[in-house]
Amino acid sequence: MKNYSFIISLCFLLVSSTLISQNTSEDSLMLRKIFTKALTEGKSYDWLDYLSNQIGSRLSGSLEAENAVKYTEEELKQLGVDKVWLQPVMVPKWTRGFKEYAYIETLSGETTVTDICALGGSVPTPNLGIKAEVVEVKGLEDLAMLGKDKIEGKIVFFNRPMDASLISTFEAYGGAVDQRSRGAAEASKYGAVGVLVRSMNLRLDDFPHAGAMNYGDTPTNQRIPAASISTNGAEYLSNLLSLQPNLKFYYKLNCKTFDDVQSYNVIGEITGSEQPDKYIVVGGHLDSWDLGDGSHDDGAGCVQSMEVLRILKEIGYKPKHTLRVVLFMNEENGLRGGLKYAEEAKRKNEKHLLALESDAGGFTPRGFSFESNAATLAQVRSWAPLFKPYNIHLFEKGHGGADIGPLAENAEVLAGLRPDSQRYFDYHHAANDTFDAVNKRELELGAASMASLVYLFDKYGTK
Amino acid sequence: MKNYSFIISLCFLLVSSTLISQNTSEDSLMLRKIFTKALTEGKSYDWLDYLSNQIGSRLSGSLEAENAVKYTEEELKQLGVDKVWLQPVMVPKWTRGFKEYAYIETLSGETTVTDICALGGSVPTPNLGIKAEVVEVKGLEDLAMLGKDKIEGKIVFFNRPMDASLISTFEAYGGAVDQRSRGAAEASKYGAVGVLVRSMNLRLDDFPHAGAMNYGDTPTNQRIPAASISTNGAEYLSNLLSLQPNLKFYYKLNCKTFDDVQSYNVIGEITGSEQPDKYIVVGGHLDSWDLGDGSHDDGAGCVQSMEVLRILKEIGYKPKHTLRVVLFMNEENGLRGGLKYAEEAKRKNEKHLLALESDAGGFTPRGFSFESNAATLAQVRSWAPLFKPYNIHLFEKGHGGADIGPLAENAEVLAGLRPDSQRYFDYHHAANDTFDAVNKRELELGAASMASLVYLFDKYGTK
Missing domain, CATH: 3.40.630.10 (Zn peptidases)
Structure with a gap:
């Protein structure tokens, strides 16, 4: 009996391993x-x-x-x-409408046009646009630290870059995108009049990147317009701000929700x-x-x-x-x-x-x-x-x-x-x-x- | 004794595995x-x-x-x-000299300029360029099949594409590049007056790709000028040839070896x-x-x-x-x-x-x-x-x-x-x-x- 069962096991093993290798070879041919x-x-x-x-x-x-x-x-x-x-x-x-327009205005009155785009779902600016001082932050958590005093009446500029040290760029995106998706909803709680978000882009270039944002439970009349600024634009604005913290930023968004x-x-x-x-x-x-x-x-x-x-x-x-x-x-x-x-x-x-x-x-x-x-x-x-x-x-x-x-x-x-x-x-x-x-x-x-x-x-x- | 040796083995195992894991963790920190x-x-x-x-x-x-x-x-x-x-x-x-020039001339005398470049190491054409009929082949091995009768006095056009089914493009390159490196040396044995080689490029575009060729032991006075034609150019020429096998190709190379x-x-x-x-x-x-x-x-x-x-x-x-x-x-x-x-x-x-x-x-x-x-x-x-x-x-x-x-x-x-x-x-x-x-x-x-x-x-x- 023992011998039989051994032989049966062996046969089973042979048959099944043959089947597996047949399958493998059939599969590899199919993939090819x-x-x-x-x-x-x-x-x-x-x-x-x-x-x-x-x-x-x-x-x-x-x-x-x-x-x-x-x-x-x-x-x-x-x-x-x-x-x-x-x-x-x-x-x-939701439509973008006429192309957005934005510029930086220095204290001496010089203006520099900069590339922005409305974030998806944003409300428009008033017809004449918004011009206000800018407060730069590195993330949502900075808002509470600054408080209403320093934010009210200003445009909040979210400028935390994606983390270039991460190998998966999706992980880097995941670590920065809250600024885009929730920035406006959070900043409006402190009286901000608008938000500007550094594009979700690891490269330095002139393209503003769109993407969805949402206002959560922000009441309709407290919703503030949200735009994305190119990475080059963000670097430029940040540098200027370090020289002139009171410069002004103007932007006009023409978007509309139907x-x-x-x-x-x-x-x-x-x-x-x-x-x-x-x-x-x-x-x-x-x-x-x-x-x-x-x-x-x-x-x-x-x-x-x-x-x-x-x-x-x-x-x-x-x-x-x-x-x-x-x-x-x-x-x-x-x-x-x-x-x-x-x-x-x-x-x-x-x-x-x-x-x-x-x-x-x-x-x-x-x-x-x-x-x-x-x-x-x-x-x-x-x-x-x-x-x-x-x-x-x-x-x-x-x-x-x-x-x-x-x-x-x-x-x-x-x-x-x-x-x-x-x-x-x-x-x-x-x-x-x-x-x-x-x-x-x-x-x-x-x-x-x-x-x-x-x-x-x-x-x-x-x- | 048995117990001792067991304990010693265990210690050795522990120490060495600790060393290994220390190394591994040190290495992974270093890579990071x-x-x-x-x-x-x-x-x-x-x-x-x-x-x-x-x-x-x-x-x-x-x-x-x-x-x-x-x-x-x-x-x-x-x-x-x-x-x-x-x-x-x-x-x-070796220098390219003035930019190369080439055109296809149909039987009715129409000419179409096409993008080529001299292959590295090529001799130049005569000052007035070369104009000749074209014989299209899919590789070096076609030359013997066609023989001197069908090649002599003509431009040999090597048009075997890189094999797109290969996953490694280097392998695809390896399977096609003999046309570029040895095409002129082989074609001259059958009396060809020049060679034109499809660019080593898996994409269809207008860029001719340079690269080295060599004449092997071809005597100096039997060396014929070698040029590369873009993949779009190669497709176009091949299509025209199927309609007009006797069309002519003109090209002029200005390269020089110092x-x-x-x-x-x-x-x-x-x-x-x-x-x-x-x-x-x-x-x-x-x-x-x-x-x-x-x-x-x-x-x-x-x-x-x-x-x-x-x-x-x-x-x-x-x-x-x-x-x-x-x-x-x-x-x-x-x-x-x-x-x-x-x-x-x-x-x-x-x-x-x-x-x-x-x-x-x-x-x-x-x-x-x-x-x-x-x-x-x-x-x-x-x-x-x-x-x-x-x-x-x-x-x-x-x-x-x-x-x-x-x-x-x-x-x-x-x-x-x-x-x-x-x-x-x-x-x-x-x-x-x-x-x-x-x-x-x-x-x-x-x-x-x-x-x-x-x-x-x-x-x-x-x-």
């Missing part, structure tokens, strides 16, 4: 196919060219956002996937062959800020997500689960698309195996971050050797993505593509986030990485 | 210091700005190359390292505290092609190498071995600097522990490649956890670098910095290899990675 398709017959770059150069920036509620909905819906239909539809969602509409308007998430799907009622979602957000053309943020993520479906379809892979691409509307200033998709998934009880978002730029992919249990993360790490030929090496616990966040209770795994982050904040929300800042191969490698992860999850499920 | 210094008080980007924008391209034998020698010598002296000197070396002098001239390797060193007669070298090459300003190739490698010495000095690290930066002259068209340095090292019997080169662009570093024995590679891989916070993950067997290659017999380890390669050939040897193509943080991360590797080798030696 995916990457070759993306790099030699890719479509993502052409799609991005159209989105960026023919349509342009796509702020929620804008004509361009609607054009982008129509364009991507049509392109998904052209792919011949099983189903393409628009998911209605009401979105905020009633919500109708918009859509764009969705396409390939029906699953074995578990059609279990979903894998890949997505990015179709809206962008209104400066530049939103090529990295997040045109790249949209076309990469579309490319995942196209590649898998063209190489003849039949997903077991229903594979969806979702182009979310309104990530930048409301997240309404992400919330709506999650709400509908809950209502229809649509269970998701995986939701994967690309919203960190179209740069060389380094790996993925996961919101999952430990067993699934271990499983993903067991796939690392498959990704090694493509220099994909990061498989970490971490944030999936803003749009897929609300889906958490109906998804086993949330994941985010992690491209190299060094250049991202050079372009983020600024006028230079344009098509020429995207490298074709880097974009394509991201799409291929996403398609590969989707393939592996579809094939093996979660642990 | 190095990276912070590079990212927050770096000097490499300013140096590169000067080299690129004040001096410009630095072809061997040019005035600019000599200016770069003087500038970097002076900057190294400013660092206050122990010794700075120039190592004389005779270098080739007698060798005097130049220098620039060397700075910090004397070792324990083994001053054993050397660690970091380097890049100071010369560049004459288009663009050689920012990625290899201004980046030079300033990163200088930065290694500066960082280690400024954080107060005293190297055990003598630490040298060598800025090699003439990598691009002769390798004379690398050969001279190795020759002198041999003559003086200077043993090298490590030679580390950066010559693959100033992009985000991914790791290093090593020419070493297996034990040393294993040792390096044991350091991988120290590099993980900086996303440095590649520690592979592979090419060190052209300039340090000749040093092999006097060096235990040759190593090369491996930056992300996706964008490198967009700029390589072309007019767009300029300062603005380099990202400050990516450059600095490379310098910090190199300093970290140097620190670890200096501290632990080789296995």
Whole structure:
């Protein structure tokens, strides 16, 4: 008996290790196919060219956002996937209006025009603009220290730079962005008449970077206008302030908030062959800020997500689960698309195996971050050797993505593509986030990485 | 006795593991210091700005190359390292002369001007230029197939693109560059009057890429002029040829080879505290092609190498071995600097522990490649956890670098910095290899990675 069981164990071991190595070799061939398709017959770059150069920036509620909905819906239909539809969602509409204008006025009356932009969601200045003295701070915590005495009637200038010593620029962003998002709400408590925020940019240049701010529970009549100033502008202003603490800053913002308007998430799907009622979602957000053309943020993520479906379809892979691409509307200033998709998934009880978002730029992919249990993360790490030929090496616990966040209770795994982050904040929300800042191969490698992860999850499920 | 030996073993284990973890924590603090210094008080980007924008391209034998020698010598002296000197070396002098000119002439006599550049080392065309029919081939091996009948009197157009499906663009380059380096020598055997080579560029654009070619043992009077054509130009010409196989191509090259001239390797060193007669070298090459300003190739490698010495000095690290930066002259068209340095090292019997080169662009570093024995590679891989916070993950067997290659017999380890390669050939040897193509943080991360590797080798030696 002992001998038998030994032989049986041995056979089992042989069979299972053969199966594993067969699978591994099948998988590695599949990844090779995916990457070759993306790099030699890719479509993502052409799609991005159209989105960026023919349509342009796509702020929620804008004509361009609607054009982008129509364009991507049509392109998904052209792919011949099983189903393409628009998911209605009401979105905020905030517009910049005429370009902002600002200058520094020294004590001798000289003025120097400086580059600013209104922050998303800001109220406008009065028609004649605001001119006031400036008080420079390094963060929200400085406000209480200075107190109402030193702040009332002034413009608060938040000038804490992103921390250049951090390797992840997203971490550096996370450490500075409270100035942008909550600066106006906090400064108004001390009687400030406006805020000026150093752009979330590690580089010194002349581009003011947009981005969302919110007033929290500040009463409507106490809301003060908020603008972003370029990093060069911030350095210049700070230097001048050290010489002339009583200089004045003038700015005029023409922004306006309208009633919500109708918009859509764009969705396409390939029906699953074995578990059609279990979903894998890949997505990015179709809206962008209104400066530049939103090529990295997040045109790249949209076309990469579309490319995942196209590649898998063209190489003849039949997903077991229903594979969806979702182009979310309104990530930048409301997240309404992400919330709506999650709400509908809950209502229809649509269970998701995986939701994967690309919203960190179209740069060389380094790996993925996961919101999952430990067993699934271990499983993903067991796939690392498959990704090694493509220099994909990061498989970490971490944030999936803003749009897929609300889906958490109906998804086993949330994941985010992690491209190299060094250049991202050079372009983020600024006028230079344009098509020429995207490298074709880097974009394509991201799409291929996403398609590969989707393939592996579809094939093996979660642990 | 058994118990004693058990206790002794345990003690040994405890002591050694404490030592290891002390070392590890000391090392990880040191790497953190190095990276912070590079990212927050770096000097490499300013140096590169000067080299690129004040001096410009630095072809061997040019005035600019000599200016770069003087500038970097002076900057190294400013660092206050122990010794700075120039190592004389005779270098080739080849000049482009007046800008090249080329056009395609269709059968109906229409002409279209197209962007070309002479390949380095090429003979000029006759004064009136060359006008001839074109025979397009996909590589050297096509020549024999076509034979003298179809080639004689014509211009051979080598148009095999780099293979976009390869993940390493250097591998793609390696698979295509024989057309550039040996195309003219081979085509002349079949009576061709000139060659035109598709630029070594994975992107479609209008930049012709320079680079070295050589005639091998082709007799002087049989040498034919060789030029590079932009990828867009190559596609256009190829399309036209499919419609009009008998169209003509005209080009005129004004290049000239002079007698060798005097130049220098620039060397700075910090004397070792324990083994001053054993050397660690970091380097890049100071010369560049004459288009663009050689920012990625290899201004980046030079300033990163200088930065290694500066960082280690400024954080107060005293190297055990003598630490040298060598800025090699003439990598691009002769390798004379690398050969001279190795020759002198041999003559003086200077043993090298490590030679580390950066010559693959100033992009985000991914790791290093090593020419070493297996034990040393294993040792390096044991350091991988120290590099993980900086996303440095590649520690592979592979090419060190052209300039340090000749040093092999006097060096235990040759190593090369491996930056992300996706964008490198967009700029390589072309007019767009300029300062603005380099990202400050990516450059600095490379310098910090190199300093970290140097620190670890200096501290632990080789296995």
